[in-house]
Amino acid sequence: MKDKVDLSVNLGSLHLKNPVMPASGTFDIRDTLLNMRELNSLGAIITKSIASRRREGNPGPRVWETDGGMINAVGVPGEGVEYFKEHILPLLEEANDTIIVSMVGDSIVDFCALAKKLDNFEKISALEINLSCPNLNNGLYFGVNKDVLGDLIYQLKKSTQKIIIAKLSPNVTDITEMALTAQEAGADILTIANTFLGMAIDPEKQIPRLGNKVGGISGPAIRPIIVRMIWETSQKVKIPLIGVGGITCAQDALEMFLAGASAVQIGCANFSNPYVMLEVIQGIKEYLLRKKYSSLLDIIGLVHKNHF
Amino acid sequence: MEAYENKPLLVKGKIRKHKLISNNYGEMVIEAPQIAKRAKPGQFVMLSRWQIKNLLLKRPFSFYQINPQEGRFTILYKIVGKGTEILSNSKIGDEIELIGPCGNGFLLPKEANRIALVARGIGIATLLPLAQEASNRGIEIYSFLSAREKSLLLGRDSLESLSFHTFYTTDDGSKGRKGKVTYFLEELLKENKVNFEAVYTCGSKRLAQHIQELQQKFHFFSYVSLEERMGCGIGACKGCVIRTCHGYQRVCKEGPVFPLEEVMFYER
Ligand SMILES: Cc1cc2nc3c(=O)[nH]c(=O)nc-3n(C[C@H](O)[C@H](O)[C@H](O)COP(=O)(O)OP(=O)(O)OC[C@H]3O[C@@H](n4cnc5c(N)ncnc54)[C@H](O)[C@@H]3O)c2cc1C
Numbered sequence: 001m002k003d004k005v006d007l008s009v010n011l012g013s014l015h016l017k018n019p020v021m022p023a024s025g026t027f028d029i030r031d032t033l034l035n036m037r038e039l040n041s042l043g044a045i046i047t048k049s050i051a052s053r054r055r056e057g058n059p060g061p062r063v064w065e066t067d068g069g070m071i072n073a074v075g076v077p078g079e080g081v082e083y084f085k086e087h088i089l090p091l092l093e094e095a096n097d098t099i100i101v102s103m104v105g106d107s108i109v110d111f112c113a114l115a116k117k118l119d120n121f122e123k124i125s126a127l128e129i130n131l132s133c134p135n136l137n138n139g140l141y142f143g144v145n146k147d148v149l150g151d152l153i154y155q156l157k158k159s160t161q162k163i164i165i166a167k168l169s170p171n172v173t174d175i176t177e178m179a180l181t182a183q184e185a186g187a188d189i190l191t192i193a194n195t196f197l198g199m200a201i202d203p204e205k206q207i208p209r210l211g212n213k214v215g216g217i218s219g220p221a222i223r224p225i226i227v228r229m230i231w232e233t234s235q236k237v238k239i240p241l242i243g244v245g246g247i248t249c250a251q252d253a254l255e256m257f258l259a260g261a262s263a264v265q266i267g268c269a270n271f272s273n274p275y276v277m278l279e280v281i282q283g284i285k286e287y288l289l290r291k292k293y294s295s296l297l298d299i300i301g302l303v304h305k306n307h308f
Numbered sequence: 309m310e311a312y313e314n315k316p317l318l319v320k321g322k323i324r325k326h327k328l329i330s331n332n333y334g335e336m337v338i339e340a341p342q343i344a345k346r347a348k349p350g351q352f353v354m355l356s357r358w359q360i361k362n363l364l365l366k367r368p369f370s371f372y373q374i375n376p377q378e379g380r381f382t383i384l385y386k387i388v389g390k391g392t393e394i395l396s397n398s399k400i401g402d403e404i405e406l407i408g409p410c411g412n413g414f415l416l417p418k419e420a421n422r423i424a425l426v427a428r429g430i431g432i433a434t435l436l437p438l439a440q441e442a443s444n445r446g447i448e449i450y451s452f453l454s455a456r457e458k459s460l461l462l463g464r465d466s467l468e469s470l471s472f473h474t475f476y477t478t479d480d481g482s483k484g485r486k487g488k489v490t491y492f493l494e495e496l497l498k499e500n501k502v503n504f505e506a507v508y509t510c511g512s513k514r515l516a517q518h519i520q521e522l523q524q525k526f527h528f529f530s531y532v533s534l535e536e537r538m539g540c541g542i543g544a545c546k547g548c549v550i551r552t553c554h555g556y557q558r559v560c561k562e563g564p565v566f567p568l569e570e571v572m573f574y575e576r
Pocket residue numbers: 065352367368369370371383384385386387388389390391392393430433434534535536537538559564
């Protein structure tokens with residue numbers, strides 16, 4: 001009886017028991033409907049981007065639904081790294097074995113200092129670098145400039161032993177160039193990608209919908225662009241990829257594996273369906289069984305082989 | 309993790325009654341015992357009657373009537389866009405997905421004798437279950453209701469029957485006095501004859517700002533229920549903030565009910 005499939009995957013030295021985790025900023029361990037068992041069944045848990053100091057975030061409105069998605073300009077609010085270590089990290093440790101901390105910084109120095117502060121925590125498996133948060137001037141700056149991006153990753157690798165995941169910005173002409181730069185600078189894994197810069201305007205009031213005026217677009221509308229970016233990037237780089245953007249069901253996640261991603265993150269679909277990540281894990285398993293694969297590894301990048 | 313039992317739940321409800329009121333409003337009875345049993349006045353539900361690929365986010369609606377015994381609650385909604393349009397086409401028996409109860413409800417002071425409810429338009433919906441609870445506790449209610457015109461004074465009969473006194477204002481004078489919502493409240497406070505342990509308001513930022521001004525003159529305690537665009541409704545996305553004296557706070561988690569004096573309104 002062959003009813004077992006192996007969903008585990010190694011992204012370099014980062015081992016995941018399955019390839020599904022939340023996307024940074026769309027899930028909060030303090031405010032989740034999932035119980036302990038459910039939290040533990042996720043491939044990993046990733047935090048909202050943590051900064052070295054307390055940050056207020058942007059004025060409201062911070063979110064607006066757009067056709068096929070949403071636009072947000074939350075602006076990375078948070079209590080800062082010290083609060084995180086004391087109050088949030090213990091909750092995460094209880095909930096899942098694989099904890100990824102997303103980081104945001106104002107400067108290379110700031111980023112490196114933050115990474116050092118997290119370096120001693122054994123339970124943190126990896127650091128994801130938010131290079132592309134389009135809501136902060138500095139975030140945009142890191143993600144769209146090759147030299148600065150390379151320099152940041154290089155310095156970070158010198159500051160910490162942790163696995164470095166570079167979360168790229170899609171707001172560039174050629175994402176594979178950024179991916180190659182990050183790889184050369186020492187990034188262990190790439191996340192593709194953050195939100196797309198956009199804007200919505202209220203024709204009645206004749207003002208921008210968001211307090212920050214512009215924001216990042218996420219949701220189903222961006223998925224085909226992300227799938228294309230994963231497909232392109234996986235042909236050029238050797239390091240593993242995590243796909244994120246617009247996943248709402250297992251089918252959507254499968255597209256990303258087939259295009260070359262080794263794991264996926266799910267963002268705003270969690271808002272409407274807090275159980276979506278569990279459903280996607282189940283759906284991937286069912287697909288592999290139905291197609292008679294024994295492991296997720298069998299389908300990663302398969303589209304490259306099937307198309308000539 | 310703390311207070312696990314108080315977390316909102318994701319459940320499927322059934323639409324049991326549904327009627328449209330004029331062209332722009334609807335009233336819907338939803339059966340969802342797990343939510344109805346725990347719902348408190350001032351709290352809300354996130355709901356969707358659509359697939360995530362058609363419309364991404366759930367939409368927030370206040371509890372309008374709560375009937376824990378029957379496992380049902382009612383919402384009163386205004387049709388303003390895609391989501392409420394779909395909602396208005398619902399049929400009895402349709403399934404509806406819910407997350408709730410969300411947020412913190414209204415607090416009634418322990419020793420209250422008399423409270424005031426000040427609401428405009430659809431905001432009346434949010435205050436009705438509070439009136440019900442206050443009335444059950446024998447608290448005297450003064451209601452101050454306002455709308456653009458008489459037909460938009462929704463739920464006024466229910467509220468009036470629970471109130472000791474109901475004052476109406478409309479923009480066009482079609483019911484009660486024409487003009488400013490807070491006129492009657494200010495008159496009463498000026499005469500210094502009645503004393504409210506708390507004033508509750510909902511439905512308009514402008515109205516809440518007026519009451520804040522009165523608060524500075526007459527020093528009463530007040531709660532406001534606020535709305536903001538929402539992503540998740542459970543505190544996770546930090547999308548629904550308003551400005552308060554404690555910094556940004558989430559309407560869905562720290563709110564939607566806030567002590568009025570803590571809220572910092574600003575015009576965009
Ligand atoms: C805590 C809370 C409780 C609420 N309770 C009720 C209720 O009991 N009854 C009710 O009818 N509505 C209530 N609302 C508002 C309701 O959620 C929105 O009207 C609804 O989400 C609109 O969805 P839509 O898809 O139809 O409109 P959309 O397509 O999302 O928007 C259509 C238009 O309506 C405006 N709009 C939408 N939502 C809001 C909002 N929250 N505030 C101001 N303008 C908005 C938008 O600017 C837009 O132009 C509540 C909101 C909150 C936050």
